[in-house]
Amino acid sequence: MIHFLQTYGMQLISKTGQHLYISAAALGLGVIVAVPLGILLTRMKHGANAVITLAGVLQTIPAMALLAMMIPIFGIGSTPAIVALFIYSLLPILRNTYLGMEGVSPAVRDAAKGMGMTWWQSMVRAEIPLAAPVIMSGIRLSATYVIAWATLASYIGAGGLGDFIFNGLNLYRSDLILGGSIPVIILALVVDYLLGRLEATVTPRELR
């Protein structure tokens, strides 16, 4: 263990950094796209189901296949990996945003509008805060997925902790495989814990 860290310590830190960067970028994009899209879907009578189904279909594409499909478009490196992981992150966020917004009581929406809130004020002051816990749990779920799948990104040259694992597999070196896997698990747990704390913070006191 100590020997492993002495040999690969610096590498481990930089690979973890890469891993985190790819995951965070993918998740960030996912949030930026899926949350507004999910809110938008609640405003459309038709089409919501179609969009959510489409996101579900994208989710079923095998991870390796999706990564490979990115190469002709984006080449190799971190960009295709981020795009592929972004696509994976969409569904949980989209679905939870949609469900969260739908779950806001119509009475609240009616009262907000009836009291003279603009569409934007109703969103920001009433509906999004009330839907926030559900949206956050979608983001949390996505984060765990993305961190786990980011391992595969090494396959198309994006780097990250996957490099250790793939090297280990090729060289029959279990220390490398464990050296890559354990940090991924720790990373996933830590991020999940932090997002969990955030989720609790955005949950209105009354709804906890």
Added chain:
Amino acid sequence: MLLSMEHLNKEYPNGKLAVDDFNLQVDRGEFICFIGTSGSGKTTTMRMINRMLNQTSGTIKINGKDIAKMDPVKLRRSIGYVIQNVGLMPHMTIKENIEIVPKLLGWSKEKRAKQAVKMIDLAQLPQEMLNRYPGELSGGQQQRIGVVRALAADQDIILMDEPFGALDPITRESLQELVKRLQEDLGKTFIFVTHDMDEALHLATRVVIMSHGKQVQVDTPNNILRHPANEFVTNLIGEERLIRAQPNILSVSQIMLKNPVAITPDKTLDDAIDLMHSRRVDTLLVTDTDGVLEGYVDLDDINRITDATTPVSRFTNREVFYVQASSLIGDTVDRILKQGVKNVPVVDAKKHLVGIVTRTALVDIVYDALRGAPATDEEPASPINADIHAAATHEGGESSQ
């Protein structure tokens, strides 16, 4: 005129008319109840006032200004709004909830805080509650907050859509007292949608009865009870409620017999006995030549007199108990029954004799009101009752244009 609604129509895309030529003029301080079955258009009409819905045609004016030309967001901030499911924001404290509209209007923090305290006092709830969340309050307390929140920015018109529908009867009654007080003490104008007739009759200064998008009757609660416009209104009010209400809405003139047996004081004893005999009564009312009631003569009194030419004025009993034709039965029935007399003369404002009330007619009314149902279902029990029914139907017909 605070609020004027003219020729309002609301047509849904499927061609269904939800509101059909609705007209109403509302004065400041009125309490208007919209009542009707579901689908009668009452809520739709109310929601057009703050442009939660837009009318297909027709105009709504507030203080003479056409609301179609106003910014809907600004309009809504100037009108209080209370809905059945309370509509308090669950993630905001009571204080924040009360302050929503003042905040939207850009009031300063101090002014808002002062207003929140004022409002919670108005709701008769302790000030500590300001820092609680809606989920920590009972349903009745929540709706109290809902009601005062609608007044927090000093709105003149308050719209309420079945606000107390989900509350138990006792809580509901206390909430009704609250809004009634707000209307009477603060002069707020309420437009109140309900399907509860008791609530409407209790609270309203005027009731608007609606059916299939049309106004069936617009009148004060008393007039509606007195003259239901048609069978629909009668059914909506309920036979039982109409009967219970009788002592309070029927006037003495509606149950009296209109041709009392009367004699003038210059007639003789002979004339009096003849008249009693021919009309088969034991009492005669004595009126002067103008018809002003002077007293009565009783068969017992007459027996003691032997001279057949004695004028009536000599043996007239002047201590006569009478009632005003315009007074309500509910106010007079006790007095009449306690006097223990069989018949009571009825006079108009100038003491002219206009009729007579028999004890039987009174007892029938009291009995019906107590029992809450007519003594007989089909045929009126006595000819006097028949008269009442005929009179009520007749007048109802007149006022139902």
